[in-house]
Amino acid sequence: MFGIYLSPTAELSKTAQLCSQIRKKIEKGELSSGTRLPPTRKLAQELGIARNVVIDAYEQLVAEGYLIGHAGSGTYVADGILSFTSSGVQPEVTVEASEPQGESKELREQQEDMIEFGIGTPDLESFPDTLWSKYLKAAVVESSRALFDYGDSRGEEELRVEICAYLYRTRGMRCHPEQVMITSGSSEGISLIATALRAQYHSIYLEDPTIEFTYHIFKQNQYQIAPVDVDESGMELHELDDFADRHLLLLTPSHQFPTGGILPIQRRQQAVRMVERADSYIIEDDYDGDFRLKGIPIPPIYSLSPERVLYVGTFSKTLAPGLRLGFIVLPQHLIKRFAQLREELNLRTPTVPQIALARFMRDGRLDRHIHKMKKLYRQRRTLLISALKQHFGKRARIIGDEAGMHMRVEFPEGPFLDDWQESIAYGVKVHSVEEYSLVKGKHLHQIVLGYGNVQEHDIQKGIERLYQFYVDKAQ
Structure with a gap:
């Protein structure tokens, strides 16, 4: 059906193969806007696969914007997707990012059992320290x-080869080891990009809100x-009415x-299309793309235009x-x-960990670890959503919880607070x-709850405390 064929020997899962083939047929115009896809049961029978595989693929492509579902009617190809065969400027605002308010030492002393829904840190107790130490020892001994010389400034070829294989296996992303450069985390990668492209570009479009360090890197x-x-x-x-000259674009x-x-x-x-017309680049920060909690990892923008995208990845979330x-x-x-820039600056990442x-x-240890962490x-x-619904009910709206290790919570009726850290x-x-907004005042009723490094037994207790704070502030 539709010329779809799933290979039983392919490295990609059947769900990933099905997503990829439907996606490509839409992008090539073979499945046009408004086309009704077969019911999940029928397509599963045609392809000889489990119905859940088709359901997962459809849900994945709905999340990516390729498909839309109409209850009781079916699943259709979405509008507005340009076929590969087919042939606004926002005023610049100079902003100063304020530093997050830190809690006082006195408060820390008073609350030794502080529960923090921190952002960006994975579960450190689950880090495979014993296993990792064996790999470190083997790297030294064998x-x-x-290995103990300065090494290639681009990073060890052995790791660059494995990253290429991993990106293809998990993202369907094709690249060559020569294109990969190892960095000391995504922040160094973005800093290197800002430095290398500075002679050609003087401005950058940033998402608002965004992670703080990207603002500081480009500002400096x-x-x-x-x-x-x-x-x-x-x-x-x-x-954006147009894409201004000498601008870069950073997206997550x-x-x-x-x-x-x-x-x-x-x-x-x-x-x-914008960066191609402007002879510019997209910086794609895929900081937690491995932890897609519903469906499979979403294909990167890089796959749409490898010559116009600089793809930034990190092991800070997948490992530590x-x-x-x-x-x-x-x-x-x-x-x-x-x-050449790395050589001139003598920037190198330690070789043994590489x-x-x-x-x-x-x-296959990384794959297994990611599966465990997901x-x-x-x-x-699930525990966090349950606790929020139990205590806040309809007063809290949960958004952006399908991936990563954090979710956004909106309180439509307030409280509208300047400083949520009073909690x-x-x-x-x-x-x-x-805290992450460049232009202040638009998100006073929204918080971000990270759950990567908060223990399960603290989740319920933490939301109870947050609810008491909310009630007191709402009065």
Whole structure:
């Protein structure tokens, strides 16, 4: 049906294969807007696969914006997706990001049992420390003495090969080891991009709100910052009348930070068209794309335009931030420029952890660890949602919880607070969306709850404390 064939020997799962083939047929115009897809049961019978595989694929493509579902009617190809065969400027705003307010030492002393719904840190108790130490030891003992020299400034080839294989297996993303550059986390990768492209570009469109360090990196590199609002589907690219000259574009399309939106295919294609016309680039920050809690990881924008996207990845979320390991995938024509910059600055990532990670990945250990952590995060997500509904009911709206290790919670009726960190006095620490906003005052009724490194037995207690704070502030 529709010329779809699923290979039983392919590296990709049947769900990933089905998603990929439907996606490509839509992008090529073979499945046009409004086309009704077969019922899940019928397609499953035609392909000889479980119905759940088709259901998961349809749900995945609905989340990505390729399909829309009508209850009782069926599933259809969405509008606004340009076929590959087919042939707004927001005023720049100079903003100063305020530093987050830190709690006082006195409060910390008063609340030794503080429960923090922190952002961005995975469950550190689940880090495979015993296993990791064996790989580190093996890297030292079994490698040649050359390992302890300065090494290739791009990173160890063994790890770059494994990253390429991993990206293809999990994202369907094709790249060559020469395009991969190992960094000390995504922040160094983005800093390297800002430095390498500074002579050609002077401004950048940033999502608003966004992670703080991206703002600081580009500001310190003398870029003008142009904030662009985000909605529940990511950056509002349609609000840009045009793409200004000498501007870059930074996106977190698979799970917008901190709002949790997924950038649909229509906006992804629009972003690519914009940078192609402007002779510019998209910086794609895929900081937690491995932890898609519903469906499979979403294909990166990189796959739409490999020569116009710089893809930034990190192992800080999949393993631990203390490892300081990340990478960037570069367009072919930028490899030499970035390699030369790394040599000039003598920037190198420690070699032993690179070799250990390469073999950890080669042996399937990373895949198994991610599978284990996804199960854990799903459990915590379920507990957190249950606790929020129990205490807040309809007064709290949960958004952006389908991936990653955090969710956004909106309180439509207030309280509209300048400082949600006053909750520290109640023994619970949360982060407001305002902390990550470039233009202040738009998100006073929204918070971000991270659950990656909060233990399950603390979730219920933490939400109880947050609810008491909410009640007192709402009076």
